[in-house]
Amino acid sequence: MAKEITSRADNYSQWYNDLVIKAGLADNSAVRGCMVIKPYGYAIWEKMQSILDKKFKETGHSNAYFPLFIPKSFFSKEADHVEGFAKECAVVTHYRLKNDPNGKGVVVDDDAKLEEELIVRPTSETIIWNTYKSWIQSYRDLPILVNQWANVVRWEMRTRLFLRTAEFLWQEGHTAHATKEEAIEETNKMVHVYADFAENYMAVPVIIGNKTANERFAGALDTLCIEALMQDGKALQAGTSHFLGQNFAKAFDVKFASKEGSLDYVWASSWGVSTRLMGALVMAHSDDNGLVLPPKLAPIQVVIVPIFNKAEQLSVISEKVLPIKKQLEARGISVQFDDRDNFKPGFKFAEHELKGIPVRIAIGPRDVDNNTLEIARRDTLEKKVVASDTAVDYIVDLLNDIQKGIYDKAFKYRAEHTFKADTYEEFKQILDEKGGFVLAHWDGTPETETLIKEETKATIRCIPFDNPQENGVCIRTGKPSTQRVLFARAY
RNA sequence: CGGGGUAUAGCGCAGUUGGUAGCGCGCUACGUUCGGGACGUAGAGGCCGGGCGUUCGAGUCGCCCUACCCCGACCA
Structure with a gap:
């Protein structure tokens, strides 16, 4: 009723916006270009994070955290980096407020001007390489394989929820190596980690490749990326991995004593993916009924809708279906039992479709009598009546089918x-x-x-x-x- | 940052020539409903985005902010 979303054919970008807002992923905030990521959207991001984080750790990386603020002078040290990033940053000039002498709230205290302005990080190469200088003396200190989960700020002129926001969440890996070959291998390895994540978890097929010099990251010798195709025929860069050569080592004077006794500059890579992936996820799979989420990233994978009109009926249904919920959970599946009594089943169906919950179980008196469940899949909207005692296996298989099905569909679209x-x-x-x-x-x-x-x-x-x-x-x-x-x- | 649009109840909107506000959904209570977005009855909820003007009187007219949306340029 109140949740109508614009169709893709009608206006693709309006559809995207409606979806993000109405499915409860995010909202615009009081701050221009900055969004509020709502619990349902953040739950998806958390799933992305935990899967990626695991992959980073499996490939030998550790997490660390560096400051939000970077001295302005750091940005002057790497010439190409200056070119690419000097603009569109938030700048901190003062460190204190005071009460307005006219009694109108607070004002910036002019006496509290910083000697050197601080830049709110648009990316952390500079502060990190400034730090690495003190971490690295010998080849024995290498490699450094560090990742940071953080927010960054880029003062974008035109913003769109998840796709381009002034503040966004991301991870940035920053690695230091003794040899060029090792740094290149790292760069390469990580773009493949991203591709694996995109394809096998997000169900978004991607093309891996090299950026041209024009599109390369400021300060990189080579930029590798994964590129995905959205349903409107536009491409979306979903992740990048940069071979930085010795540029930042030279800019921040980071040298190490090699095994052979020479003093060499360190080789570097950096790589990142951001909350933009949320936008990719929405645009790659969803339809005019709402989100379509891949089971591996859906915060709720299965929802159970009991169909009842009396409390006694609900308790009979609950008795029947709660053991199945338990069994599914034992198989690692997240299940929500939607027994709200203030909404009718039809309303709930529409809502769960909007939210992209991959599998819906409906169970009413008829099913109780027949020992069955009605099982619907979100991607194709197909429904099937299944015997209760085979339902758990059926759903486990179905979730795999859906994961594969939406990948195949996206792959076909791209082809x-x-x-x-x-x-x-x-x-x-x-x-x-x-x-x-x-x-x-x-x-x-x-x-x-x-x-x-x-x-x-x-x-x-x-x-x-x-x-x-x-x-x-x-x-x-x-x-x-x-x-x-x-x-x-x-x- | 340039061009265009919008801003009125939680959400979506209406508001004629200026006379201080309505509708739908939602919300609260009760009852009837419940296999694809239920219905009835009774309620609650608004300094009309902010500021300054014009006027006896401004949601309505003028100017200035601010935010959001669309199209560009820029960017992940």
Whole structure:
């Protein structure tokens, strides 16, 4: 009733917004560009966090925490980093308030001006490498494999819930190595951790590849990324992993004594994913009825809706279904028993669909008599009546089916929206009429990439790993090319 | 940050030529309902985003803020 959401066909971005708000994931706040992540949304983020955190630890990393504030001067130390990040930061200039002399609340105390301004971190390379300087003396101190879960602030001009907010939550891994090869291997390893997470937990297929020089992180020698395709045909960068070379080691003078006795600069990587993944999750799978969550990330995997009109009926149903709830929980499945008596079943069905709960069990007097349950899956909305004593196994299998089903659906969508273009006309036509990924030849120069971006709003999302080599000519300049690269309009 | 729009009850909206507010949903109580978003009856709930003006009188007119939405530029 009051929860109508705009359809995707009608207005995709309005649909996205409606969904995030009405499914209770997040809301806009009193602070421009900053969102309130609500309990249901945060529960999904916590699942993402715990899975990723486990993977980071399995790959040898430890968590640590560095300051929110970074001295302004730190940003002047790495030239490329300055170029890329000097702008759009929140700056702390004072450290105290005082009562307004005119009696109108509080004002900034001008006497409390900081000697050196502090920047609210937009990313932590600088403060971390400043710290690593004191942690590293010898090759025996390496590698350092540290991750931080934190909030960062980037004063974005235009924000969108989860996809681009002024403050967002993320993790940033910052590693230090004795050799170039090791740092590159780390960079590579982590982008694969992200890809594995995206595909096997979020059920979002991704393309792994290298960013071009234009799209590279400020201060990196190489940026690896995972790129996903949303249902409106736009690409979304879902994670990045940077090989930083010795840039930050040089900027912060971080050297180590090698086994051979030489004094060398340390090699670095950094990698991160953010609450933007929440946006990817929503946009990749959900439909006009609401969220569609992959079982592995759904805070509630199964909801039980008892259909009753009297308290006695509810107690009979409860007696029947609560043991099944227990059995499911014993199998590691999260189950909610929705026995609220102020909503009718139909209302509850709609609400649980909006929230994307993967599996719904309905049980009423008829089922009690027949020893059955009605089991519905969120992704396809199919319903099936199942004998109670086989329900637990059925649901365990069903959850796996759903996880696979939504991945397959997203994969199919991507396959159907990945095109090859051999001429510029064709390229533009695909972007305008179909959307999606376009594989096309490019002459390899930043200038041409910029030109194409200006003319079509499409960027090179990445040069996919294991990209087939193939001679051709650049769609824009006609100059020779040895491979196709992945273009798309992107978030 | 440029262009456009919006701001009235928790949410979604209406409010004619200026005369200090209504509707639907939700909420509270009671009753009837309950296998796809129930219904009746009785209630509660608003300095009309903020400020300054015009006026006897402003939700309504003017100016200035602020926030949100849409389209750009920027970015994860």
